[in-house]
Amino acid sequence: MKKYFQSLLYITFLAVSSFAIVTAISSYENPFSLYENPLVWIAISAVILVVLLKELVNIVALKKAEELTLEKQGINPEEIDHWAWAKALIKKWTKAKAIADEGEIELDHNYDGIKELDNSLPPWWLYMFYMTIIFGVVYLMRFHVFGGDNQTVEYEKAVAIAQRELSEFQATSKEAVIDMENLTALTDEASLKRGRAVFNLNCAACHAKDGGGLIGPNLTDQYWILGGGIKNVFRTISKGGRDGKGMVAWEKTLKPIDVQKVASYVLSLQGTTPAKPKAAEGDLYEEAAAAAPVKETDTAAPATPEEQETIKE
Template sequence: MKKYFQSIAYVVSVFAAMYGLHIAITTYEKPFDIYENPLVWIILIALILMVLLRELVNIVALERVEKLELEKEGIDPETVDRYAWFRKLLKKWTRSKAIEEEGEIVLDHNYDGIKELDNSLPPWWLYMFYITIIFGVIYMARYHMFGGDDQATEYQKEVAEATRLLEQRKQQNGGVVEVVVDANTATILTDEASLGRGKAVFNLNCASCHAQDGGGGIGPNLTDKYWILGGDMKSVFTTISDGGRTGKGMVAWKSNLKSKDIEKVASYILSLQGTTPKKPKDPQGELWEEE
């Protein structure tokens, strides 16, 4: 029964991790940016660790079965060298001599009783040395004989490429360069695409405390007219970006979310005003009225 429970728990855990990874990848614009979206990498590493742990458990189980079979055949498991293949491989790649064989490579001279061994260079060291020679020849030919780009040339090319992308972005935005949004320049967005993006980011990062319908949980209700830190666009943007009250409010999200996404989340939150959640939390803060 325990075996089946472990298998079921493993399958469920892997499925949950893959589902969480799918949600994160489809939600974020750049899901594999480790600085903006560490959640993707955390789930990915957790998934890999689960698979490795499962394999480790299987290896331990196989070793136990092998030990029992040896005992049935009357063989002492302690006398079986399971790592003979590794020792053979290690000896091949290091060309090391056993202590009993060192007499074969002792040089015919000593210093105050100190003898010297004529050990061969390890193959792994020799191969790495040969690789550095080959790399050096290719490098010299590429950059000193055939005119490869030096650092200054590479820099100039990267600047030219960045300038081209900037001009392309200007053309896409009607000649205006995209700027970073802050609390003073953020506006309430009402188009379907922006609200859809805001909802996706809200469900991933905010719903655990405020509920998916905004009715509140650990965090306050976002559908009523009562606000702790203000209910206009500037206040909501600032609260999301810089965090709530010190010591008991939510954390700052400016290091995890782009400013444009914060603007979309704030717009989505404000669009929840007047809706009816399933389990609305009691009002918190003060009644907010637009000036």
């Protein structure tokens, strides 16, 4: 009765656990993510552990029953070689001779008591040698007779496939792939609204909600520490500020499209009037001046405060 109860309990556990695991897998978006759904892996591990323990108990019980049967037949279980099959297999695959039978393969050579034996090559080694010959013939025909692709051609084909897949992805994906060469500031209301939301969540703690600056610099003036313009602002947000004292890099936290929208929103704050603006930091930045080539001059007089004010306006 006890045996049947244990079997019934075992079958019930497997059925319930399997149903729970299947339900979890079909319900969760990433059921096999250890960090998101650790209970799924705990349940799977528990089922595997129970099955292994059940099989271990069965093996022990069978072994015990076998020993009792041998004792009834008058055979001592300790005298039985349980590894006889393994020894026979090793002998077959090595063609090794026992020490007592080495006289059958002993040669006439004798060097100061050191005798030479005429052992056969192990079959496993011989078969592997034959396989290398077959491989060599196939390789020769494939690459040197029929002109198969070498590593350079395979690499070029792989790059071409990757570029084609990237183009298809860029054409169909809802998430834009940012091209720094052609990066532009977004001006539509939806993008700026999204940029403001991300800014308020992640950036306002250091720059204030109106961009006037707190720990971080004022974002409403024309002075920039690491350069203004959409490309410089995008790069600063993605890669972070100055080492040791600047803003952290957000490229692993924000999607590239969100970084573009935040950068566009930051640029939209230019010329606004914050409640408590922080003093200007960095250098005066103008998009046209940054794009124009720098001309060398013999003398360069600094701009007067009146000229700087005129430029700023």
